[in-house]
Amino acid sequence: MVIIEQFINGLNLGSIYALMALGYTMVYGIAKMLNFAHGDIIMVGAYTISVATTNLGLSPILSVLLSMLVCTVLGVVIEKVAYKPLRMASPLTVLITAIGVSYLLQSVALLIFGSKSQRVASVINVAPVTIGGITLTGESIVTLGVTIVIMILLVLFINKTKVGKAMLAVSEDRGAAELMGINVNNTISLTFAIGSFLAAVAGALFVSSYGFVDPYTGALPGIKAFVAAVLGGIGSVPGAMLGGILLGIIESLSKAYISTQLSDAIVFGVLILVLLFKPSGLLGKQRVTKV
Amino acid sequence: MKKIKTKTIIWLIIAVVIYAVLFYLDATGKLSRQFSRLLIPVGINIMLAVSLNLTVGFLGELTLGHAGFMSVGAYSGCMFTVFMDLPVYIEFPLALLIGGLVAAIFGVIIGVPALRLKGDYLAIVTLAFGEIIKSVIINMDITGGSAGLKGIEKTTNFTVMFVAVLVTIIVIANLINSRHGRAICAIRDNVIAAEAVGINVVYYKLLAFVVAAFFAGVAGVLYGHNLGILKPATFDFNKSIEILVIVVLGGMGSITGSVVAAIIITVLPEVLRGLDDYRMLIYAVVLIAMMLINSNPRISAFRKRIESKFNLKKNMKEAE
Structure with missing residues (x-):
């Protein structure tokens, strides 16, 4: 029974990683950049919920909506101000800028809220369910449900709508997409908006499960979500989902059965092993370099 | 000649x-005391930045695990001096050598599998290795766990530091200007072309990686013998990023740039200490602004114009 509960914990954590990994992977697929500030958007989302529920006294649903709005706008603004002027720059320049943005968000949060971690009341108000001796918390149920719904919607959006297909086209070949009349700049902005929206959802689920937020809340989950995206094959949407879920399960099981402190090492070790045998991740496309 | x-x-x-x-x-x-205390950290950062520049700037491979090599070197060198009771003048140079060599061995262990990967994949794998090294150190008893390794003699002084920095710069500068260095730069500029003219890509990649790891290890030993205590949390992902930022701000592939940037990045937080709360904010804004200004087409065109004028004058002088 315990192993099943740990497995469900893993699914819960993995869903959050998967939602974050989607943001990394979509931005990477389209803008070819690692958005290191993505983890900190989750922190912003979590603080927004905290302020909205405690200071403004909004209802949980309204505060989640507000946090989605704030994160989406923030993501687009960051893209316009910091990343857009760097379209032609080297990947390393963009990476350093993203790291700068991440530091910026953390230090602004530090200035406003201080370094002490704040308790945040869960925005999820669902009673726990017991099935055959296994207790599912309300948070787990909602997290799993929300993640499944979002993933289905995202896959439909990318494959069925015109804008989604434009995103696919840009990630395949930016130049050719532009020649076909796709507005590349708008598509990239939209990708950032979707990624940040998903980050807001992940942030809401994260604070509901863990109940606290501090300026560095997003840093380590951000790196792990990034690992999940690479594990699944960066640039691949199903890969990010698979990588996130796998990572969450591995982390949760190794915490329960091996060692709490070594769980991070195990997670990173799995990544290295996978990349040794599949250098472009589990579902990534192998790109052949031509002269 | x-x-x-x-x-x-x-x-x-x-x-x-x-x-x-x-x-x-x-x-x-x-x-002032504030600045004399900074002399050794500046030296350590110069060593780290110059050695990282070898992989990032000259080899052109982004690695995010430099702090991992530093920690491996620091722990092995410092554990040697803590557990051995030899006279200082034998013990300390040996510790530096051991720190460097152990880091270099880790460089080989990590480099052989990791260097098969490219670009962002290599970055994430080196990041992962750095985090694994940190977790393992925390979980070992002999290293003092997360409380840290205590009781290291404070043997690093200004003279030792200066010599170490000098040796690092001379070795790396000479390496770059040698046949090996040209091979390394050729790999950065075009891997396929380099392979086609018969450069052993795997060997040279590993060479650059291992030399960088060696100096990071030595810098780690000096760091431990300066502070007297080593904590695994110091060598996290942020430390690697800090070194990378120095390399990028100084200019990739410029050793002088790395030295100057290392001095600025180390001294700047101390100068800004009065504005303690805003320190990180300023740091972040400067970082973003530098990147945006550096890649602004108008500014780079302006710089090119100035440079071409400067070069013209120089050429004319030489012609005379």
């Missing part, structure tokens, strides 16, 4: 003068 020789002598004289001035200022107490 003669030209290179005079250049070397000039650099040597400059180094000696810098050493003499700093030593005099430090010894007579003319340097």
Whole structure:
């Protein structure tokens, strides 16, 4: 029974990683950049919920909506101000800028809220369910449900709508997409908006499960979500989902059965092993370099 | 040939003068305590930045695990001095060597599988290795766990630091200007072309990686013997990023740039200490602004114009 509960914990954590990994992977697929500030958007989302529920006294649903709005706008603004002027720059320049943005968000949060971690009341108000001796918390149920719904919607959006297909086209070949009349700049902005929206959802689920937020809340989950995206094959949407879920399960099981402190090492070790045998991740496309 | 020789002598004289001035200022107490305490951290950051520049700037492979090599070197070197009871003048150089060698061995262990990967994949794998090294150190008893390794003799002084920095710069600068260095730069510029002219890509990639790891390890040993305590949390992902930022700000593939940027990045937080709360904010804004300004097409066009004028004058002078 315990192993099943740990497995469900893993699914819960993995869903959050998967939602974050989607943001990394979509931005990477389209803008070819690692958005290191993505983890900190989750922190912003979590603080927004905290302020909205405690200071403004909004209802949980309204505060989640507000946090989605704030994160989406923030993501687009960051893209316009910091990343857009760097379209032609080297990947390393963009990476350093993203790291700068991440530091910026953390230090602004530090200035406003201080370094002490704040308790945040869960925005999820669902009673726990017991099935055959296994207790599912309300948070787990909602997290799993929300993640499944979002993933289905995202896959439909990318494959069925015109804008989604434009995103696919840009990630395949930016130049050719532009020649076909796709507005590349708008598509990239939209990708950032979707990624940040998903980050807001992940942030809401994260604070509901863990109940606290501090300026560095997003840093380590951000790196792990990034690992999940690479594990699944960066640039691949199903890969990010698979990588996130796998990572969450591995982390949760190794915490329960091996060692709490070594769980991070195990997670990173799995990544290295996978990349040794599949250098472009589990579902990534192998790109052949031509002269 | 003669030209290179005079250049070397000039650099040597400059180094000696810098050493003499700093030593005099430090010894007579003319340097404020705040700054004299910074001399060794500046040196350590110069070593780290110059060695990372070899992989990021000259080899062109982004690695995010430099702090991992530093920690491996630091722990092995410092554990050697803590557990051995040899006279300092034998023990300390041996510790430096051991720290460097162990880091270099880890460089091989990590480099052989990791260097098969490219670009962002290599970055994430080196990041993962750095985190694994940190977790393992925390979980070992012999290293003192997360409380840290205590009781290290504080043997690092300004003279040792200066010599170490000098050796690092000379070795890496000479490596770059040698046949090996040209091979490394050729790999950065075009892997396929380099392979086609018969450069052993795997060997040279590993060479750059291992040399960088060696100096990071030595820097780690010096770091431990300066502070007297090692904590695994110091060598996290942020430390690697800090070194990378120094390399990028100084200019990739420029050793002088790395040195100057290392000094600025180390001293800047101390100067800004008055604005303690806003320190990180300013740091972040400066970082973003530098990147945006550096890649602004108008500014780079302006810089090119100035440079071409400058070069024209220089060429005319040489023609005369």
